[in-house]
Amino acid sequence: MTDVLIVGGGLMGAAVARELRDADPSVGIVIADGGPVIGPTPGQHLHDVADARLWERYNQRVASGIQGFYTGVAPTSDVGSLADVEPGMYHLTSLGEDAAEMPAASIAWNAGGMGVHWTAATPAPWGDEIPSFLDSAEWRSDLDRAGELLRVNRNPFPDTEAGTVVTATIEKLFADVDAPGRSVQPMPMAAQRDAAGVLRRTGPNVIFPPIADAATDPHFTLLTETRAIRLIHEGGEVRGAVVQDVRTGATREIRAAATVVCADTMRSPQLLFASGIRPPALGRYLNEHAFLTGRVLADPQRLGFDLPALPAQADGEIMIGHYWQPHSGAAQPFQAQIGVQAFTAEDGTRLACQVGTSLYIPTEIKADNRLEFSGEETDAMGMPRISVRFGWSDRDRELIEQARRTQQALGDALGSFDPDTESALLDPGCSLHFTGTVRMGPADDGTSVCDSDCRVWGFDNLFVAGNGVVPTALVCNSTLTGMTTAVRAARAVLATLG
Template identity: 35%
Template sequence: MPRSASTAERITPEAGAGFPDEVDVAIVGSGPAGAAYARTLSELAPHLRLAVFEAGPLISDPPGTHVKNIVDSGERARAQRASEGPRPLVEAVSTDTMDGYASDRPRLQRPGTFLLSEGRQGSGEDGLPAAAMSSNVGGMGAHWTGACPRPGDSEVIAFLPELSTWLAEAERLLHVSAEVLADAPFADEVRKRLSVALDHDRVGDRQVQPMPMAVHRTPDGRLLWCGADTVFGDVTRANPRFSLHAEALVTQVLLTEGGPNGRAVRGLRIRDRRTDTDHEVAARYVVVAGDSLRTPQLLYASGVRPAALGRYLNDQPQVVYAVRMRDLPDRTLVADDGVGVTASSGVAWVPFTDAHPYHGQVMQLDASPVPLADDDLKPGSVVGLGWFCAKELRAEDRVAFRDDDTDGYGMPAMDLHYRLTEADHAAVDGARTEILRAAAALGEPLDDTPPLLFPAGASLHYQGTVRMGTADDGTSVCDPNSQVWGVSGLFVAGNGVIPTATACNPTLTSVALAVAGARGIAAAES
């Protein structure tokens, strides 16, 4: 879908140009959560002036497109390299997201992401050696797998009675569908076998089912992955009061004393990365919608340092395996769409439950993180299984920041402190057991290799560092509307806001919370 000319004109057209002097709402970060603020406010409060500032470059048209939708392999590779921050991988390194994924390397980097250069593991700690980020218009939403399951049991944020409504709105914005791959040739066979093996103590919406995916099919049958462009939507792109600014590194949230909460936002300080010049933009509301590492980093750099900032950091330990399905029915397969995406087996979902504190997804190998065997196999006959575990939440697991050192962007350098507890190791053991049970129901293992535990951080599902809470008691950073305690007009967004221990993919929940925060701003401005 081409972007409109008006949107093209509002993406900073040349170095040093295009930054507004003043807006009503300034959004830091252009991933799905930041896009949800822009979309919701464009729909509910079109009179507000909105601006999104993104440290990374524009890599697609329309802005925020998922890189899987870039058909030309050279253009797709350039988009991935451009997303890899201050030190992108060399051109000789493959941009195939599956190459080298399922390996036992201690640091695992996927194309389109970049790792911490240091500070990833404290002495005697597990650390997050595979912790990665992405810098581009669209954020990690330009590279994700599109899985959008709803949380269940203790994953649900119990103090938000409207969460189900917000999740439904997030599903609308992300174009989520559980049907788009559900009728793939082998999908029903995969789900049937998994159900027999795993559903004996599961009920209702916690039984094996098709994975809700942010994917849709074009009239000619091609699969399109949804990214931040889908969330922005035509409403935002056509909004004359909206602008998007790439390569605009926000270095500080500007504050003023006073207001009902003690302090209030007054704007942003932004570095134009193309000219290395600083600019100030006045704003009545600021939404920091970065990832779970860089959102607390910006708050810290701005002197906003509540006790819980950066704490309760949690990843999802991830176990993977692969099998060759046995006794497959003779069915017509789906043709490759030209970018390595087919849908012979669909994507099956094994939901989290409190009795089984992990979440499973089973998918055809071309969409999964397990490399295809070298021999000639029937398309769709090899499936990858990935089980994600819920992490025990601890204040001691945290990202800390240095006052005397900076990262590649000139922001406070990070140090990650992270340990897997006995409960975490027990959850991983349980996931290994369940993934082998699921694999045995489906077929035969590809080789004698046991299920692989990825290095910590490989899930890219970090949460908790600016977590939501019901009281300003030192255990949360923001209130149930996502406004930071003690700072009027300052909101946080993204996976870091999620306060519960989850095993399911977090994007749907973080977009739902962004919808709620944006609705709160719109209501205050109505």
């Protein structure tokens, strides 16, 4: 018997554990994490892993700057038995799900979840991205705490001449539509420089250090390769979960006074469904912004910067500067991600300066964009098979066309931009910023899965946390917003424990 069982050891699970531990050094915590550990240290971000082979593979995979390409452009064949699968990122299709309508959707099969892979961008939500039914002061406090847990750095890259002129050019372009304080600015990242100047990403073991070495916390247990297959519940009370050893198939029960499911936007509702917990909104309201990627070679002469003087990119970094142009609501509905890259010859000569001009485009929240769970078929994990139902509305497509025009203006202002070769509308799922499938709401009216404290409707001691709880259509990257739900869930768990 433990006080709190956390299903999922990624960023959100780590944050719940950290909040519980900071509040009470004696509370018993068990994290059950289904996947195997990558590298020698649980929860270590792969950007900073000591294993040279893993480090090189990770940095090669993220070199495109598009996290959805981390798993490759097209799904592989079915992975087969999970006991034999190498830990890493996999398309839903590869894990036996029906994801034809969201073909680029992927999830992590490893301890630490996406928290050991993510690119660490943490722009803050604004306007309609913030749930209107939450107390504004409490929301701001939760957002601040989420930033502290992630160790957000508001200016992670040093200023460069090229970055200065690129951002000044973009600022002029958006000056008439920017809301106050919403002009182009450095992209915040969950990354801090160490004594050697290396930009270290925040992984789960940074948020909750005992994940790296459970022996340092006598009241904490980390179980890897141990997946929750069913929650044990009766009469509105969850008493823990049945877990399964991935290697042997053996099952056992973990009893807990409170349970928090942080298994990601796809697998959290899957576990609830498998447990017979099926509120009407479960799996529904699946949302993801559309992703229009782009790039342009900056014209040094026109913009007025010295190409030979560009700094070189540091080992493991794919850019010398990272910026974002926030959305400003209806007047300017897109988030632009601006990455400045230096192309260098073997002799050190600077060959070109490339600027990424990707746009995130908000999409309408619809109940029919959803995950359907089979009552008969199972996936590679032995869980109810998921069928993804997802499509863009007419309004979404209008915004996508508007985004193409905005991207064209961006590219033309910076250099010579050809959308036929330097732009692409990526397949649904490619951003990996999924939300809504266990969404919070102000009332148990069938349109939400949990209340504003992340407590599942109808249960006293069952909570959900993570991006799936976010009820709004995000334009920004989802992790910082999702982290606020971990803060809220932990606070509610502490109240439940008394």
